[in-house]
Every structure is written in structure tokens, then in C-alpha cells.
Amino acid sequence: QVQLQESGPGLVKPSQTLSLTCTVSGGSISSGDYYWSWIRQPPGKGLEWIGYIYYSGGTYYNPSLKSRVTISVDTSKKQFSLKLSSVTAADTAVYYCARYNDRSGCFDYWGQGTLVTVSS
Amino acid sequence: QSVLTQPPSASGSPGQRVTISCSGSSSNIGSNTVNWYQHLPGTAPKLLIYRNNQRPSGVPDRFSGSKSGTSASLAISGLQSEDEADYYCAAWDDSLNVGVFGGGTKLTVL
Numbered sequence: 001q002v003q004l005q006e007s008g009p010g011l012v013k014p015s016q017t018l019s020l021t022c023t024v025s026g027g028s029i030s031s032g033d034y035y036w037s038w039i040r041q042p043p044g045k046g047l048e049w050i051g052y053i054y055y056s057g058g059t060y061y062n063p064s065l066k067s068r069v070t071i072s073v074d075t076s077k078k079q080f081s082l083k084l085s086s087v088t089a090a091d092t093a094v095y096y097c098a099r100y101n102d103r104s105g106c107f108d109y110w111g112q113g114t115l116v117t118v119s120s
Numbered sequence: 121q122s123v124l125t126q127p128p129s130a131s132g133s134p135g136q137r138v139t140i141s142c143s144g145s146s147s148n149i150g151s152n153t154v155n156w157y158q159h160l161p162g163t164a165p166k167l168l169i170y171r172n173n174q175r176p177s178g179v180p181d182r183f184s185g186s187k188s189g190t191s192a193s194l195a196i197s198g199l200q201s202e203d204e205a206d207y208y209c210a211a212w213d214d215s216l217n218v219g220v221f222g223g224g225t226k227l228t229v230l
Contacts, residue, residue: 004164046122047208047221062218096165106155106170107210112163 002027004111022097035100040093124222142209
């Protein structure tokens, strides 16, 4: 059974960079069928797709966040990471990592999410 | 404001059938497939339906999905207390070039 687990600081100061890591277990991160994704949900609001990375390093970001987002992958550690720069209170959210399955066209496995609060 | 529109809440009694709608546009639901997720707060969201009406292995056949034009629906029959959760629809949007979600529907089992 594939499992994803987010980790990282729960509190980030405004203007700083939010950094999170997702560790994948129970399956390969290097399979060509999957894109490794980040999704967030601000309190009381809907889900927002942030972007994804392919095992070879190719990325695609939400155009609305593109200037501030970097997603990277470390296949040896079975991890992929999110960096979001110049954060504001509007970036306070539960951040999820998820596996996008290209064969079925859906996010078939998700992490349980981690709350990141932007506050001084 | 979510790109896909869902009712904020739905309810039903045990054993009943409930339907949750998801409304979009020609650039998302109208031209791409729809997926549905079940989410209990504090846990990992779970894939319920993919490609409009396909169930992953392990998902009971009480859950079914359909799509027509720019709208989609999730139906849950034989409602059980364990079905009480938040439900989200999702699709790719060709105009925005992003995956988009509905705002979620909180299902209450009375």
C-alpha cells in the first residue's frame, strides 16, 4: 500500500520561505506513470492544486503560484519537496502531497496533510 | 470561490440514497473527466471515483459517478453512518491549465 507523509515546520514567518517534504513508502517514486503533487486547503476554503514533479525532475506549476513555487525530487530518498517563497497569511493552509496517476487521470494516494501557519 | 460548484451540505438517513452535484464549464467538466474524493478531516483524502464513473478497487459499489455536459454527480446508495464526510469533485481546466476542485460538500448521516 502506497503511503505519503508530509513533514516540515508548522509555523513560518511572513516573507520567509515555506519548506515541506513528502516521503513516499510502499511504492516506487521513479515509475513513469506518476506525477508527484502538492495541493493545499486554506482554512474554510476549497482545495488548490499547487503543482507537480515527474521523477526525472520535470515540473508543472499552477500559473497563479508559479513565481513563488519550486518543487524538487530526491529519488534516492523517495522524497519530493515544496518551497513557497515570500509567504503571507494567505498561504496559511493544510498542505497535502499526493500521487497523480497518469493512467487513471486522478490523485490516487494522498498524505494526511500538514497545517502550515504564516504568522509573526 | 472554487471553479467547480458543489452544494455546501447534503444529508440523508441510513439506507437512503443521496446525490451530490458538481457544476463546471466547457473548459473543465465539459472537456475532461471528473474525479471524486472522500475526506474525513485529519485523514488523507481518499479517491472514490475516477474518469467520471470508475471505482478503484476496494470502493463499495454503493458509490457511483456520472457526468453529463458540464455537470457531474456522485450518488451514494444505502447510506451508512461511516459515509459522513466531506466530498470533493475535481477536473482539469483547459483554460486555466490547472487541476481544479469543487468547494466540497459536507455529508451528514441523520
